[in-house]
Amino acid sequence: METQRPLLPTIIILDIAMFIGFGILARVADASFLIVVVVGLVVAVVSVLLVWFAVKFDRQMRRLGKKHEEHSQT
Secondary structure, three states, X not given: OOOOOOOHHHHHHHHHHHHHHHHHHHHHHOXXXXXXXXXXXXXXXXXXXXXXXXXXXXXXXXXXXXXXXXXXXX
C-alpha cells in the first residue's frame, strides 16, 4: 500500500491563501469596519475548523495505515 501525504500542509496553504485574499478584498472593497471585522472572524473560524479537521483526518489515516500494516503482516 502506498503511503499518502498528510493533508495538513495543503490546508495550511489554503488558509494562508484565504487570509491573503481577505486582506486584498478588505483593501479593495472599501467596506465598513464592522463588515470587515465580521467577515474576518468568519474567515478565521473557517480556517481553524479546516486545520482541526485536517489534523483529525491525518490521525485517522495514520491509524488506518498502521492497522492495515499489522493485518498484512499476519
